Amino acid sequence: MTTRLPGSVRQHLAALRALLMLTVLAGILYPLVIFGIGQLVFPAQANGSLLRVNGGVVGSSLLGQAFVDAQGNPVPQWFQPRPSAASDPSTKNDPGYNPLFSGPSNLGPSNPDLIKSIDARRAAVAVFDGMSPQRVPPDAVTASGSGLDPDISPAYAEEQINRVAKARGLDPDVVRALVAAHVQGRILGILGEPRVNVVELNAALARLG
Numbered sequence: 001m002t003t004r005l006p007g008s009v010r011q012h013l014a015a016l017r018a019l020l021m022l023t024v025l026a027g028i029l030y031p032l033v034i035f036g037i038g039q040l041v042f043p044a045q046a047n048g049s050l051l052r053v054n055g056g057v058v059g060s061s062l063l064g065q066a067f068v069d070a071q072g073n074p075v076p077q078w079f080q081p082r083p084s085a086a087s088d089p090s091t092k093n094d095p096g097y098n099p100l101f102s103g104p105s106n107l108g109p110s111n112p113d114l115i116k117s118i119d120a121r122r123a124a125v126a127v128f129d130g131m132s133p134q135r136v137p138p139d140a141v142t143a144s145g146s147g148l149d150p151d152i153s154p155a156y157a158e159e160q161i162n163r164v165a166k167a168r169g170l171d172p173d174v175v176r177a178l179v180a181a182h183v184q185g186r187i188l189g190i191l192g193e194p195r196v197n198v199v200e201l202n203a204a205l206a207r208l209g
Helices: 007-041 112-129 154-168 172-181 198-208
Strands: 050-053 056-060 195-197
Touching (some): 056 198, 112 154, 154 172, 154 195, 195 198
């Protein structure tokens, strides 16, 4: 005589079999297939778009970083990124670009604190790069929405060429050619604006010596 399991037990066993099957397919096989495709077709992107100088990892081309000294002051030998609001409020002189605090300042364009900080940044950038405040590009004084954007405008990169060349003892034309080689056009020719990835540019500058 065949003994049939109760209906509720059969339903639970069927659900368990479905769970095990889906776990193997969606939790093991699918991730392994996608991982393999990524490693074969897009190995650099799949591994974080890491940048290396002299064999060591110096950052990712996807994430901006600050080029400052221990006191949080910008270092003249490097191209500087745009300001970042992604900073740890509990850390003094945190220059931003902290992935744990990614986000904008949330201050509106008419906010007096934002206007004051923009004016202060414009004056500081003008002194640092040796030019009039009127020539300072907007992205030199405003942060991106994420606070982690590695890109600046070609105009801001151009503004910094003489300062970087002087600090490194290089011919400005050599640095200018390096900047020109790192200008990226609009995506698909229509989306966004021309830009320069500061992290990639500084990595190339480090390789230059």
